Amino acid sequence: MKKFRIVAALFLTTLMLAACGNINTTQNTPSTVNKKKLQTTGQAGGDNYQGVIKNGHYQVSKSRGVTNDQDANQFNLKSFENGLLNVSKKQFKPSKYIFQEGQYLSTGTVQDWLGRESKDNPDGLNPADNGKKDPDKRNPMYLQAMEEQDYMTQDGDNLKLSGITIGLGLNSVDYYTKEQYGAQYSTKISDEQVQEQGKAIAAKVLQRLRRTKGVGKDVPVIIALYKQAPDDSLVGGTFFNYSVNDGKSIDAWKNIDQRNAVFPSAGGSASSGTSNDESNFENFKTQVQNFFPNLSGVTAQAQYQDDSLSGMNVTITTQFYSQTEVISLTQYLAQVAPKYLPSGVPIDITVQSTDGVQSFLNRDAGENKFTTHVFGSY
Incomplete structure (x- = not known):
């Protein structure tokens, strides 16, 4: 046993x-x-x-x-x-x-x-x-x-x-x-x-x-x-x-009827029913990485219910050590996430480094704006 x-x-x-x-x-x-x-x-x-x-x-x-x-x-x-x-x-x-x-x-x-x-x-x-x-x-x-x-x-x-x-x-x-x-x-x-x-x-x-x-x-x-x-x-x-x-x-x-997906998908080929969501995510990723080059990775886990997106968890891994950099990134994410990420579903965004979670953003299904919290900021 x-x-x-x-x-x-x-x-x-x-x-x-x-x-x-x-x-x-x-x-x-x-x-x-x-x-x-x-x-x-x-x-x-x-x-x-x-x-x-x-x-x-x-x-x-x-x-x-x-x-x-x-x-x-x-x-x-x-x-x-x-x-x-x-x-x-x-x-x-x-x-x-x-x-x-x-x-x-x-x-x-x-x-x-x-x-x-x-x-x-x-x-x-x-x-x-x-x-x-x-x-x-x-x-x-x-x-x-x-x-x-x-x-x-x-x-x-x-x-x-x-x-x-x-x-x-x-x-x-x-x-x-x-x-x-x-x-x-x-x-x-x-x-x-x-x-x-x-x-x-x-x-x-x-x-x-x-x-x-x-x-x-x-x-x-x-x-x-x-x-x-x-x-x-x-x-x-x-x-x-x-x-x-x-x-x-x-x-x-x-x-x-549930399934999960990872963005970016393996080999860059999205599965059926996720291509639009992945395309939106890729635009979000490109936008963020263009403004903040010191990012180790931007990935997402998407959840689907009855072939419809029901939620998304985004993880951004940084190489930042400055508190002002983390604050600036978090502020920028709160502006661009509503423009590029899917609307009408709950979305969590976690910003982290090798030292742990640096900030967190959240939007519930019925909301437009993201709430934010920067850890270690007083």
Whole structure:
């Protein structure tokens, strides 16, 4: 059985805290549900959830970050977390539900479920080791990660569980060694296998969740399937199926049409449906590099939903050491980004060097101007 680790993804925790929104509260003011025990975090955006504060402390997940010890692609972690929230919003609207980090699946439980099935671990959801080492003959590890999200509604002065979302991260490539500390090998897993194994695992997870104390038989449960990107990918994976279930068995699967792209694309050839977006990005890149020659790179990750651009993350790597240079670049980006980058979608721009993040720009979907922050500028 592979070792496990708990990934302390601080930036993801911060992201989740920032994503806690409003249900009948005043902006930036925590809302009291039960004056003695429960509060909510207050508003941080109309399309985001507010979170649960219990006994003066934010309710952290009981199993956050548990994953098999092979996820070297940090983009997978962020895409998995953000994408799962978007799937949840299809069923649990932020205007009606309060977000709570997973409280029903413990670290030990998730670790057991992520392991291989064996005599010592009968709860393992990955297939038993057949003893073979050949990439095409061994039983790969299909299930890589699992995430629980709880959705609450107000019940008088208390909160009650009104929905659960479970995200299952599935490998497209399973990395392994034939001996401890030996060379790394890999088994490629086809899309058909990912889908087949994911649905089979989801059925078992739903049955087990229904037997978990406190969940109940009628609480709606979303199970979403996510295909992880390989370790060498410059983007994260994507969700491809989800199911909303009111009983003990999977009701029906719904497709999720998501894909990611990197700009500039490999070989300079954009894929179908991204050429206009990449052309706009190339114009933006050229404009910025003409005015600021000391840039090491300008790249972007674009996310598509149903063949339409849904968001973009731009990374600009500099060789700047002067604070005034960083300030000037940030000011210039705030002027040219609205002219060249796509409108109508959220865009983040991160300016960084080998020393870390230097500045950050952001624009939400319904806005025209970018907000900016230069780090270390007082």
